[in-house]
Amino acid sequence: xxxxxxxxxxxxxxxxxxxxxxxxxxxxxxxxxxxxxxxxxxxxxxxxxxxxxxxxxxxxxxxxxxxxxxxxxxxxxxxxxxxxxxxxxxxxxxxxxxxxxxxxxxxxxxxxxxxxxxxxxxxxxxxxxxxxxxxxxxxxxxxxxxxxxxxxxxxxxxxxxxxxxxxxxxxxxxxxxxxxxxxxxxxxxxxxxxxxx
Amino acid sequence: xxxxxxxxxxxxxxxxxxxxxxxxxxxxxxxxxxxxxxxxxxxxxxxxxxxxxxxxxxxxxxxxxxxxxxxxxxxxxxxxxxxxxxxxxxxxxxxxxxxxxxxxxxxxxxxxxxxxxxxxxxxxxxxxxxxxxxxxxxxxxxxxxxxxxxxxxxxxxxxxxxxxxxxxxxxxxxxxxxxxxxxxxxxxxxxxxxxxxxxxxxxxxxxxxxxxxxxxxxxxxxxxxxxxxxxxxxxxxxxxxxxxxxxxxxxxxxxxxxxxxxxxxxxxxxxxxxxxxxxxxxxxxxxxxxxxxxxxxxxxxxxxxxxxxxxxxxxxxxxxxxxxxxxxxxxxxxxxxxxxxxxxxxxxxxxxxxxxxxxxxxxxxxxxxxxxxxxxxxxxxxxxxxxxxxxxxxxxxxxxxxxxxxxxxxxxxxxxxxxxxxxxxxxxxxxxxxxxxxxxxxxxxxxxxxxxxxxxxxxxxxxxxxxxxx
Numbered sequence: 001x002x003x004x005x006x007x008x009x010x011x012x013x014x015x016x017x018x019x020x021x022x023x024x025x026x027x028x029x030x031x032x033x034x035x036x037x038x039x040x041x042x043x044x045x046x047x048x049x050x051x052x053x054x055x056x057x058x059x060x061x062x063x064x065x066x067x068x069x070x071x072x073x074x075x076x077x078x079x080x081x082x083x084x085x086x087x088x089x090x091x092x093x094x095x096x097x098x099x100x101x102x103x104x105x106x107x108x109x110x111x112x113x114x115x116x117x118x119x120x121x122x123x124x125x126x127x128x129x130x131x132x133x134x135x136x137x138x139x140x141x142x143x144x145x146x147x148x149x150x151x152x153x154x155x156x157x158x159x160x161x162x163x164x165x166x167x168x169x170x171x172x173x174x175x176x177x178x179x180x181x182x183x184x185x186x187x188x189x190x191x192x193x194x195x196x197x
Numbered sequence: 198x199x200x201x202x203x204x205x206x207x208x209x210x211x212x213x214x215x216x217x218x219x220x221x222x223x224x225x226x227x228x229x230x231x232x233x234x235x236x237x238x239x240x241x242x243x244x245x246x247x248x249x250x251x252x253x254x255x256x257x258x259x260x261x262x263x264x265x266x267x268x269x270x271x272x273x274x275x276x277x278x279x280x281x282x283x284x285x286x287x288x289x290x291x292x293x294x295x296x297x298x299x300x301x302x303x304x305x306x307x308x309x310x311x312x313x314x315x316x317x318x319x320x321x322x323x324x325x326x327x328x329x330x331x332x333x334x335x336x337x338x339x340x341x342x343x344x345x346x347x348x349x350x351x352x353x354x355x356x357x358x359x360x361x362x363x364x365x366x367x368x369x370x371x372x373x374x375x376x377x378x379x380x381x382x383x384x385x386x387x388x389x390x391x392x393x394x395x396x397x398x399x400x401x402x403x404x405x406x407x408x409x410x411x412x413x414x415x416x417x418x419x420x421x422x423x424x425x426x427x428x429x430x431x432x433x434x435x436x437x438x439x440x441x442x443x444x445x446x447x448x449x450x451x452x453x454x455x456x457x458x459x460x461x462x463x464x465x466x467x468x469x470x471x472x473x474x475x476x477x478x479x480x481x482x483x484x485x486x487x488x489x490x491x492x493x494x495x496x497x498x499x500x501x502x503x504x505x506x507x508x509x510x511x512x513x514x515x516x517x518x519x520x521x522x523x524x525x526x527x528x529x530x531x532x533x534x535x536x537x538x539x540x541x542x543x544x545x546x547x548x549x550x551x552x553x554x555x556x557x558x559x560x561x562x563x564x565x566x567x568x569x570x571x572x573x574x575x576x577x578x579x580x581x582x583x584x585x586x587x588x589x590x591x592x593x594x595x596x597x598x599x600x601x602x603x604x605x606x607x608x609x610x611x612x613x614x615x616x617x618x619x620x621x622x623x624x625x626x627x628x629x630x631x632x633x634x635x636x637x638x639x640x641x642x643x644x645x646x647x648x649x650x651x652x653x654x655x656x657x658x659x660x661x662x663x664x665x666x667x
Binding site: 004014025032132170175183 | 352
């Protein structure tokens with residue numbers, strides 16, 4: 001039986017033996033031009049196409065009433081943002097299993113991406129990663145000034161060396177596995193409403 | 198592990214086509230609609246072709262420096278607290294997974310979709326050793342409940358109708374067989390899967406990309422099932438093919454702009470998740486799997502297939518795949534990409550696959566990383582012809598062509614030379630319906646008097662497009 005180290009050496013040796021005899025340079029990734037028009041408008045359109053919805057709110061009180069309007073029957077609202085209290089603070093959650101009963105999770109995204117309507121959420125934003133996925137519904141707060149045009153700009157902003165988990169989340173959970181029919185709420189969140197705040 | 202038995206995709210496709218008037222037309226229609234969405238998304242990006250070229254070159258660069266990038270990835274992932282393992286082949290991979298599970302006393306495992314784990318036949322291996330393995334992707338779960346492998350690398354159950362799924366769920370999870378609304382069926386599986394996420398001792402994922410610069414790996418899903426599996430159980434194990442390396446974080450922008458647009462005509466999948474070391478309170482194991490990949494790297498005509506990012510666009514565009522259904526290929530990978538990958542695992546078993554193609558070239562045109570798929574299919578025909586592995590039913594008609602495939606100077610020479618073979622192939626062999634179901638609904642086209650290339654040169658001249666248009 002090979003030891004772990006000898007397996008590693010065997011594979012690397014096999015790769016070195018078989019490396020194609022051509023020298024291909026990394027082409028570099030140039031900065032592509034941003035789409036024309038308002039990034040916020042493009043973002044909203046794309047988010048809608050992805051099954052989510054964006055809402056303008058004028059104040060924190062407005063945001064709270066929007067949340068109540070969107071989810072009138074929610075019993076457990078677990079919040080990861082200081083502005084909205086919710087019924088449970090995610091900082092108090094020790095075990096991700098304890099999020100199984102969450103009706104609405106509330107998080108703040110660091111930035112959005114116009115060309116897809118996706119938002120960037122990290123372990124630090126979610127506090128407990130599972131909040132983004134076990135919650136039946138999500139409310140995402142986003143500063144409308146924090147929208148980048150495309151994925152090239154997005155990857156210049158992420159700091160993968162500083163977080164164990166980061167996700168571009170584009171609307172709610174979805175599947176088209178039965179007769180290619182689009183259905184939202186496959187395993188993760190059933191809905192994603194984004195508030196510009 | 199050569200199997201004496203060869204898969205017979207034409208015969209299997211016949212069964213898919215003749216079963217009724219519903220499945221095959223539906224399959225064809227869904228995948229073609231996906232392709233139309235892909236075309237619309239691609240057309241909306243002015244730099245699309247430049248992105249494809251960039252992606253192709255980044256992959257070629259990475260693969261020609263693969264040892265370097267693997268070591269960089271390993272060092273960075275380890276620094277971040279992940280346990281990195283190396284697996285020589287499928288059995289090695291499965292044993293490593295099993296030993297990690299044993300060390301942690303895992304009885305139940307929830308996994309997201311991974312073509313690599315399919316390739317390794319991991320689920321039966323673990324189940325034989327008393328570990329319960331549950332697929333969490335809806336399409337994969339449907340296939341698991343039906344005892345079938347996925348028929349498409351992105352849409353595992355795309356060959357099934359809603360009635361098929363309703364009957365399957367009635368039989369296996371107790372829903373009403375008459376309730377066949379996709380919303381109802383998806384909800385039924387959500388409710389069935391949720392408790393399993395909560396009781397599972399470990400979650401497994403694959404990896405779409407692995408970034409050397411940071412030791413990060415990425416998983417793309419629409420359901421969020423990979424994220425639940427990684428975020429809820431305390432143990433996360435990821436299986437990653439060694440060819441999935443990408444040098445830098447910045448490179449990911451190119452690949453993510455191409456992947457979901459090519460796969461399903463959407464700008465991204467709903468979730469594009471990045472794992473760099475274990476999550477707070479969790480443990481992360483990464484298994485880097487070779488299973489024939491390093492050997493493939495040394496095949497001058499075929500190593501470009503390692504650039505594949507598993508989007509499935511070549512399958513969706515393929516007229517043969519759309520009519521055959523993926524299960525007809527009898528292999529882990531189906532469609533054009535399967536035709537060029539599967540023979541690297543077992544030449545005899547998959548010797549008929551290169552002939553299950555019309556060589557129309559559409560696959561190469563849509564591939565986001567510009568793999569020369571149709572050229573490789575032709576090259577595989579030469580390999581098979583050289584070894585005498587010509588499909589039985591076609592042996593007579595391909596006798597002349599087989600020689601050409603085995604000794605071509607250039608493609609257009611082969612194309613020209615294939616004409617007599619087609620002309621002299623006994624009509625009853627090509628058109629006999631019991632031998633060749635593909636002509637059931639159609640006459641074969643007459644062989645053109647001129648090849649397209651000859652016509653093009655005569656009519657469009659050396660300067661290409663302009664002569665008659667101007």
